[in-house]
Amino acid sequence: MKKLVICNHCEAINRITINKSENGYFECGKCKKKIEEKAGPWPVTDQRLEKLISLSELPVVVDVYADWCGPCKMYAPIFKNVSARLWEKADFYKIDSESNPNISHRYNIRGIPMTLIFKNGQLVCSQSGAMDEVQLERLIQKYM
Ligand SMILES: [Zn+2]
Known part of the structure; x- marks a missing residue:
């Protein structure tokens, strides 16, 4: 892989x-x-994310956040830790929804933080709200 x-x-x-x-x-x-x-998670733009999703052989896990969002700030280190632990098994990115407004439109994101998981180029999971490390890891493992 x-x-x-x-x-x-x-x-x-x-x-x-x-x-x-x-x-x-x-x-x-x-x-x-x-x-x-x-x-990781590497910060990406909207366009770059689409390219990465199409190139990836692993599940792609994306944290959609905004700087003004309190729960997003709490979730960021959780996402980072899980990304470090599962780095061989998935590709992890983060995207700022303020500077990339298309992302919210494309994936119908109404609340942040939002965790998106893509497999074989397709969106397979969109989970809103912050999770703890165990919950996030379990969620990702479903798609490995
Ligand atoms: Zn280089």
């Missing part, structure tokens, strides 16, 4: 083989700098 990682130096999308990680890092194919394997 290949995982998608986004370089935090040049923003290139890298497709990497999971068991080839060296000491927790991959080399970016474009700029050759190191990318930390557990650096």
Whole structure:
């Protein structure tokens, strides 16, 4: 299985083989700098998310949030921890719904935080509200 990682130096999308990680890092194919394997969830734009969903071989898990949203702030570290724990099994992103208004329209998002899960390019789950780590992990495991 290949995982998608986004370089935090040049923003290139890298497709990497999971068991080839060296000491927790991959080399970016474009700029050759190191990318930390557990650096997700990567912030993405609306357009980029569509591209990533179409490229991904793993379930794609997305946190839709906004900076003004209190529950979103509480949920962010929970999402981050689960993303670090399940990094080999899913691709994790976060998207700011304020600067990417199309996302709410496209996926009919009425409340945030919203967790979206895509599999084989299709939306398979949209779960509104913050969850704890156990709940989020269980939800993702349903789609692995
Ligand atoms: Zn790079």
